[in-house]
Amino acid sequence: MPGTLTFDALKKMVKDGSVDTVLACLVDMQGRLMGKRFHAVNFVETSYKETHCCNYLLATDLVMSTPEGFASTSWETGYGDYVMQPDLETIRPVPWLEGTVMVLCDVLDHDTHSPVPHSPRAMLKKQIARLKELGFDAMMATELEFFLFEQSFDALRKDGYRNLVPFSGYNEDYNIFQTTKEENVMRPVRNHLFAAGLPIENSKGEAEAGQEELNIRYSPALDCADYHTIAKHAVKEIAWQQGQAASFLPKWDKDRVGSSSHVHQSLWKDGKPMFVDSNDELGMSDLMRHYMAGLIAYAPEYTYFLAPYINSYKRFAKGTFAPTKTVWSVDNRTAGFRLCGAGTKGVRVECRIGGSDLNPYLAQAVMLAAGIKGIEDKMELAPPTRGDAYGESKAVDIPQTLRAATETLRGSTFLREVLGDDVVTHYTRAAEWEQEEYDRVVTDWEIARGFERA
Ligand code: ADP
Numbered sequence: 001m002p003g004t005l006t007f008d009a010l011k012k013m014v015k016d017g018s019v020d021t022v023l024a025c026l027v028d029m030q031g032r033l034m035g036k037r038f039h040a041v042n043f044v045e046t047s048y049k050e051t052h053c054c055n056y057l058l059a060t061d062l063v064m065s066t067p068e069g070f071a072s073t074s075w076e077t078g079y080g081d082y083v084m085q086p087d088l089e090t091i092r093p094v095p096w097l098e099g100t101v102m103v104l105c106d107v108l109d110h111d112t113h114s115p116v117p118h119s120p121r122a123m124l125k126k127q128i129a130r131l132k133e134l135g136f137d138a139m140m141a142t143e144l145e146f147f148l149f150e151q152s153f154d155a156l157r158k159d160g161y162r163n164l165v166p167f168s169g170y171n172e173d174y175n176i177f178q179t180t181k182e183e184n185v186m187r188p189v190r191n192h193l194f195a196a197g198l199p200i201e202n203s204k205g206e207a208e209a210g211q212e213e214l215n216i217r218y219s220p221a222l223d224c225a226d227y228h229t230i231a232k233h234a235v236k237e238i239a240w241q242q243g244q245a246a247s248f249l250p251k252w253d254k255d256r257v258g259s260s261s262h263v264h265q266s267l268w269k270d271g272k273p274m275f276v277d278s279n280d281e282l283g284m285s286d287l288m289r290h291y292m293a294g295l296i297a298y299a300p301e302y303t304y305f306l307a308p309y310i311n312s313y314k315r316f317a318k319g320t321f322a323p324t325k326t327v328w329s330v331d332n333r334t335a336g337f338r339l340c341g342a343g344t345k346g347v348r349v350e351c352r353i354g355g356s357d358l359n360p361y362l363a364q365a366v367m368l369a370a371g372i373k374g375i376e377d378k379m380e381l382a383p384p385t386r387g388d389a390y391g392e393s394k395a396v397d398i399p400q401t402l403r404a405a406t407e408t409l410r411g412s413t414f415l416r417e418v419l420g421d422d423v424v425t426h427y428t429r430a431a432e433w434e435q436e437e438y439d440r441v442v443t444d445w446e447i448a449r450g451f452e453r454a
Helices: 007-015 040-047 120-133 153-158 176-180 183-195 221-241 286-297 299-305 360-376 402-410 413-419 421-439 444-450
Strands: 021-027 033-039 051-054 081-086 100-109 137-142 144-149 200-205 211-216 245-247 263-269 328-330 337-340 348-351
Touching: 007 040, 021 040, 021 081, 021 120, 033 040, 033 051, 033 221, 100 120, 120 137, 120 221, 120 360, 120 413, 137 211, 137 221, 137 360, 144 221, 153 221, 176 183, 176 200, 183 200, 183 211, 183 221, 211 221, 221 245, 221 360, 263 286, 263 360, 286 299, 286 337, 286 348, 286 360, 299 360, 299 402, 299 413, 299 421, 360 413, 402 421, 413 421
Parallel strands: 021 100, 328 337
Antiparallel strands: 021 033, 051 081, 081 100, 137 263, 144 211, 144 245, 200 211, 263 348, 337 348
């Protein structure tokens, strides 16, 4: 991974006192960094080999509940340990924290030391390896959209998240003046991440007040997911350092645009783009057509991994640039899949379904699996949609609720084959739990609507 520190370089920095803290982090089901802060001396002497964590870390929800019904962990089995094995290729500075570096860890079974199958990083590695067997490498880019708020996380939480004030007052799409006002957060985000070895392209204002987008240059799939996770973490921490809040909730206000995470994808071989065919009208190779056909055909089955929470589905609405149909189009932002860079060597497909809350490892794993299936089965790509895809009545809908997405996930023989039965059962339980938690809540909307008038 470019920009990272070697273990030897880390040892020298620990010796000369420039590093005193090592963050050893795994990526949880929600795509968050979880782990321990090591004294750097302990890390370079012993803990670089492995450390341990409770196995509930890959079976919790957003608020760290311990739901029943997971085979991998439970009260009955006593919530044992996983091994966290630092991936020493991923040591990097954390320039926004003093004297600190970070390393990402793979999650292994405590007894067998084999990868935990439902660990997001392991799931992506498995699909990358399958693709490699076919002779290809995946290059990916995930866009990060989010909102910046005037108040701090603490102030907002204490106030019940009631008076959310976005950092700027009006739609700031591409607006330089508006984004200048947000430079206290965004400049350190770009520069610190760049210094941490992430190939930052740019940040820009997005199409709502206080909404920003961060773009990172496309990279091999595992690096891309690592970058996304570290960048999302950095945005929150740097906003917090500035006494502000950054939110990746896809839809925080029903009347405002939501936040997405579009995923750009292309396949390469020996450093050459394999989606390119200059003889084709749109510059697309047969390989690309088969890959896209798989992506589109299986989208309803894997939507859960692009939209894992109740709130994720509030984003899918007509006329908002968030797609509702599994169709593709040529540089048209109303479809679920957009052909970008047609006729150039940068030709690629952008999946527009995912929300800003997606876990990039899971999202890329399932999309690679779908693309591989398209290639293996030489699936035919239907012609592109033209015009407004929202009105495409014959096209298949993306599941419109978490409940619907849970059922397409549960029933997916394709995902059971490529991810493993246990993995699909594990994530289906996570999806069910999210729904169960939501279903038992009485919302403000119900009270306001019915308290007097029912
Ligand atoms: P737009 O603003 O139209 O969405 P950009 O030019 O900003 O498009 O590119 C979006 C993302 O696509 C960037 O992160 C870029 O690195 C990535 N990208 C460019 N070429 C490729 C490619 N061949 N494969 C995958 N991603 C790519």
